[in-house]
Amino acid sequence: MVFFVLMAITVFFTFTIGFTVIFFAIRYRKGSSADRSHAFSSNLKLEIAWMGIPLVIVLGIFAIGTQVFVEMFIPPKDATPIYVVGKQWMWKVQHPQGRSEINEIHLPLGKPVKLIMTSQDVIHSFYIPAFRMKQDVLPGRLTSEWFLPDRVGRYHLFCAEYCGTEHSRMGGWAVVMEPADFDKWLKGSPDGSASGSSDAMPSMASSGAKLFEKYHCTGCHGANSEFKAPKLDGVYGGQVPIMAANGKDVIFVDADDRYIRDSVLLPKSQVVAGFEPVMPSYKDVIKEEELLQIMEYIKSIGRKEGVR
Ligand code: HEC
Ligand SMILES: [Cu+2]
Incomplete structure (x- = not known):
């Protein structure tokens, strides 16, 4: 449009101006008898x-x-999240249902998809020319991008940000499938060999729940913890009261992906009002992929309407 x-x-303007130029050039050419008196000054x-x-x-x-x-x-509300981690020199993709893949991203036809991306080392850029989409992928930050795959096929995927010696090989394929095929594909085994039989593949949220215990988050946030830490049920998708920098005022922030991520990596940056800033930082402790799984878990116990 x-x-x-x-x-x-x-x-319109090219032709209008072009013709006018040619017209005047001919009419007022040297030696023509056109009337040159009464020229306007303004x-x-x-x-x-x-x-x-x-x-x-x-x-x-x-x-x-x-x-x-x-x-x-602004992605549509019903967009399916797919998580992407860039790393020298590969793309790691995780689907919320549990399946993960490398240098390939399988997509369902006709369903909007929202990529939630981050990098584990340097700046990369996720680029699928056929989709007209390119988005930088930055370490320490989430970026996202949405699109609607509307044609079945295999499309080239590139890294469009020079990221080291094997940058040029950091690429692969985006595979758009019919929704039914896609669902079958999702149920394949996590390492990529499609077994088709295992229903046992844990979703990202359930892997996240395990990590939540493994990293002792439950010790403070668990249902029967003695420790004074906010319960995380219903947090995601709502608003959280945060202590302002002056230590007195309370401001409300959206509990979205970025907020959850910052809460885990930089807990002191946004302290929930009424709580002590005692949560340790998990920067360099939790791997990016694990953090995304924990995020999916916190989302799964969050509000259902969801924020974008
Ligand atoms: C030592 C106890 C402790 C541990 C361990 C801990 N937290 Fe926290 N967490 C807190 C406290 C206290 C707060 C509230 C103060 C703040 O925001 O820093 C909090 C806040 C949060 C928030 C923001 C909650 C809200 O209501 O907005 C999230 C999300 C969170 N923690 C996730 C985690 C995850 C994930 C882990 C494990 C990787 C974890 N926490 C481990 C004590 C802890
Ligand atoms: Cu790269």
Whole structure:
């Protein structure tokens, strides 16, 4: 839409200006007998028009452009999350249902997908040219991107940020499948060999629940913990009261992916009001993939409506 509007405007002005230039060049060529008296020195109405009309056109382009931009950045509520971790030199992909893969990302046809991405070392960039999508993947931060696969097929996946000697080999395939095939694929064994029989593959949330115990989060956050720490049920998707930097005021922040992540890696940065800042940081303790699983677990016990 934006493309065609821009195209139409460009074509219109190219021809209008082009023809006018040629017309004047011929009419007022040296030696022609055209009337050159009464030349205008200024014309206020004309000048206002040639500022006003382009202003309206350009603001119009801005409006439709903004709309597309906003659509691009706000994923639909029902988008399936898929987690991506970039690492020198491979892409690690985890599906919430449990299956994980390397340098391949399987996608269901016709369902919006939201990638939640981070890097375990340097900056990478997740790039699938056929989808017109490219998003930087940064260490220590979550980035996301959504799209709607609308054609079955295999598409090239690249890393589009120079990230070391084997950067050029850091790539693979995005495979868009019919939803039924995709569901079958999801049930295959986690290491990629499709066995088809095992229902036992743990979902990311249940792996996360195990890690939640393994890292002794339960010691403080567990249901029957003596320790004064907030219960995490219903936290995700809501709002959390946080102590402001001045130590007096309370501000509310959205408990989204980023918040959960920061709470685990930088617990002192956002302390829940009414609690002591005693939670240890798990930076460099928990691996990125594990953290994503813990996040899925905390999401699974969060509010069901969800935030984006
Ligand atoms: C020593 C006790 C302790 C341990 C162990 C601990 N936490 Fe915490 N956690 C707290 C306390 C106290 C708070 C509230 C103060 C704050 O925000 O720092 C908190 C806050 C949080 C929050 C924000 C909760 C909210 O209501 O907004 C999350 C999420 C969280 N912890 C996750 C974890 C995870 C995941 C682990 C394990 C990897 C963990 N915690 C281990 C004590 C602990
Ligand atoms: Cu890379």
